[in-house]
Amino acid sequence: MxxxxxxxxxxxxxxxxxxxxxxxxxxxxxxxxxxxxxxxxxxxxxxxxxxxxxxxxxxxxxxxxxxxxxxxxxxxxxxxxxxxxxxxxxxxxxxxxxxxxxxxxxxxxxxxxxxxxxxxxxxxxxxxxxxxxxxxxxxxxxxxxxxxxxxxxxxxxxxxxxxxxxxxxxxxxxxxxxxxxxxxxxxxxxxTPQVRESCSFYCCANKSKTVQIELELKQQQNRDLTQNTQETNSRNSVDSQRDSIQGDLSFIAGLY
Incomplete structure (x- = not known):
């Protein structure tokens, strides 16, 4: 031994x-x-x-x-x-x-x-x-x-x-x-909630299609919200640049 x-x-x-x-x-x-x-x-x-x-x-x-x-x-x-x-x-x-x-x-x-x-x-x-x-x-x-x-x-x-x-x-x-x-x-x-949603999606996908549909809807809503936020920020940036250019043009016109 x-x-x-x-x-x-x-x-x-x-x-x-x-x-x-x-x-x-x-x-x-x-x-x-x-x-x-x-x-x-x-x-x-x-x-x-x-x-x-x-x-x-x-x-x-x-x-x-x-x-x-x-x-x-x-x-x-x-x-x-x-x-x-x-x-x-x-x-x-x-x-x-x-x-x-x-x-x-x-x-x-x-x-x-x-x-x-x-x-x-x-x-x-x-x-x-x-x-x-x-x-x-x-x-x-x-x-x-x-x-x-x-x-x-x-x-x-x-x-x-x-x-x-x-x-x-x-x-x-x-x-x-x-x-x-x-x-x-x-x-x-x-x-986190995102991790819990992903776990629920992969664990329950074969048991319930309702959970899968709800998760897809939530993900689509999150993507739409992100896209709308980006579009709003882009419009605000364009408006700000336009206002700045108009202000510069008005200043130059005042000089002449």
């Missing part, structure tokens, strides 16, 4: 890349929240910080934090996955401290920061107009998705450290939700 030997060198690289990617995603949600706050609350349309400062906060800091366990050989086999390895012999608290510094404390800080910022923005914009109200519903999904996907991971780790026991359902729930962040982002931002 053959056993696969655990190679710590090979496990370090995916651990490092996974740590970096997770850090990048969470920090850039905080950057988006900061930019929206400056634009919606402080009415600052220009860039408050330079691009290099955003890149430093979004990439350089996560890179520095994630690469530290790589050189101290703290990446390794940790239960059901490879991450910060357990060290029960030399220092049992070392892995816990590194995990909280590298992941859980920044995660909780970013969740709290995003939640506070979006609450302030919602209180500022709520009820002003229907368009801004729809924009508010979109903004709520930013911190909500982050909380849903990662709050159970923080609960699971904290529970394990305090009780020295493992709840298998909480472990599976945390692993499942942490991998669904991209799916929830698609539902929140990418599943």
């Amino acid at each position: 053959h056993y696969v030997q655990f190679n710590p060198i090979l496990s370090m690289h995916p651990n490092y890349h996974q740590q970096c990617i997770q850090f990048y995603i969470k920090r850039w949600t905080a950057i988006i929240a900061f930019i929206l706050y400056q634009s919606c609350v402080n009415n600052q349309k220009e860039e408050t910080l330079s691009l290099y400062k955003y890149l430093f906060f979004g990439f350089c800091i996560p890179f520095s934090i994630s690469i530290y366990p790589f050189f101290t050989h703290d990446y390794g086999f940790a239960g059901i996955s490879c991450w910060i390895k357990e060290d029960y012999i030399n220092n049992s608290y070392r892995s816990t401290i590194i995990r909280y510094i590298n992941f859980y404390i920044p995660l909780i800080i970013i969740i709290l920061y995003n939640s506070i910022i979006y609450i302030i923005i919602i209180c500022k914009l709520y009820g002003i107009s229907e368009q801004q109200t729809k924009f508010i519903y979109k903004m709520i999904s930013y911190p909500l998705i982050l909380i849903i996907c990662w709050i159970f991971t923080a609960f699971n780790r904290t529970y394990e450290e305090i009780s020295q026991q493992q709840q298998i359902w909480l472990l599976y729930l945390s692993k499942a939700l942490s991998g669904l962040m991209g799916f929830f982002n698609y539902i929140g931002y990418g599943f």
Whole structure:
């Protein structure tokens, strides 16, 4: 019977890349929240910080934090996955401290920061107009998705450290939700009415011709509306040019 030997060198690289990617995603949600706050609350349309400062906060800091366990050989086999390895012999608290510094404390800080910022923005914009109200519903999904996907991971780790026991359902729930962040982002931002109409068209075309006819009528109405808008803009442009030319001719005639 053959056993696969655990190679710590090979496990370090995916651990490092996974740590970096997770850090990048969470920090850039905080950057988006900061930019929206400056634009919606402080009415600052220009860039408050330079691009290099955003890149430093979004990439350089996560890179520095994630690469530290790589050189101290703290990446390794940790239960059901490879991450910060357990060290029960030399220092049992070392892995816990590194995990909280590298992941859980920044995660909780970013969740709290995003939640506070979006609450302030919602209180500022709520009820002003229907368009801004729809924009508010979109903004709520930013911190909500982050909380849903990662709050159970923080609960699971904290529970394990305090009780020295493992709840298998909480472990599976945390692993499942942490991998669904991209799916929830698609539902929140990418599943637009146009995408839903297209999905309904392709899924229900063989079952109902009525849906197909309605979608074709809507698409035709959208094309007609776009064409009418373009024609109106073209006429307005021609009228504006004609008025400008007539004004110039009147000015020249007045000179003579």
